[in-house]
Amino acid sequence: MIPAAFEYARASSVEEASKLLNKFGEDAKVLAGGHSLIPLMRLRLAQPTALIDINGIKELDHIKEDGHKLRIGALTRHVTIQNSSVVKDKLPLLAEIAGEVGDNQVRNMGTMGGVIAHADAAGDYPTLALMLDAEIVTNQRTIQAKDFFKDLFTTSLGPDEIVTEVVFPVANGPHKYIKFRRRLFDWAIVGVAAQKMNGDWRIGLTNVGPTPVRAKAVEDALKKGAKPEEAAQHASDGLNPAGDLRASPEYKKHLARVLTKRAIQQST
């Protein structure tokens, strides 16, 4: 279908993009990779009055090592993250996850900042950001990942606020992301990420609630010496996932437990 009409403006700097967002008002949207936004616009589930195209802001496309941190620019494409030798070395789980987003064509366009700001419950990077205590840097402030994802497609971003960078800790211990889906390019029905960091496990769950979930009960059990299969039984503690066309709430909870066990056991 053809999207509803909108105004279009290209921004050459973050400041300009922020000004344009102010000018066009709260129904304006930022256009980065567009691979969530444009499909929604084609189905007319989204009808922004204006799109601010930030693809020309080259300084937002970067991967920087900064001590014990890895700074990923908002406009960095999945394909760049997937193939980056720095990411493979410093946070290989992120490279693995980037390679599991969509398909080649999607990964050539989709961006880190887009996934984070869109905050789809089935998005993969938000899970990693939450479980590793990443920081979301905007043109106005730095937000802890745990304070960023508020609800389904809802973040703490203000109307003229733009994600500029996501800052992850360096972590290159055992890790695994299991994305359970019917077809390779699909969103996760349920996803589970496991990462050993500073001697402890971090476990994150994708698409088992309106926001990403950190499986603290599993982490605590592992810390107390529980075996992976025992600890993984806690993966569904407190979860109340919505059923959808692909899975019932019970099945999602089942997947959370099974995939958590596998993710820990298969971490390398």
Added chain:
Amino acid sequence: MKHKVATTVNGRRHEHEVEPRLLLVHYLRDNLGLTGTHIGCDTSQCGACTILVDGQAVKSCTMFAVQAEGKSLTTIEGMAKDGELHPIQQAFWDEHGLQCGYCTPGFIMAASYLLSQNPNPTEDEIRKGLEGNLCRCTGYVNIIKAVQTAAKTMGGAEAKPSERAAARRS
């Protein structure tokens, strides 16, 4: 308000004033008459509209024409040269990598990108590399064979059409 979009498509310069909501695939098909790029779905899943934008495979249904400003595009019409099919097109022909042909332009462009990144892919790498394209009639077996054949033909033979023809005959 209309915006100017200037692109190079298959080596030719084009400039038009377009509405921002015009999808790139509609621009190619309706404004430029390049109807080889197909539309197979409404949900960015099928890959029939795949083209190359500055050498990167993208779904032209999930990009606005205004985003192509200053870019160099290659569509299926840009693959054959001087009346001779591109080795990937020839391989789809030789291996019977199509039945109805609707998805074929997208598969060929996706395969072209795949081989540009990985000239000698394994079967698994081909399957993964073509995950963004759907075929609903031939199935994937002959499509994968076609990409394997194209990889062989293009490996070293690309610059010399005579060798390419010989490789086809053998």
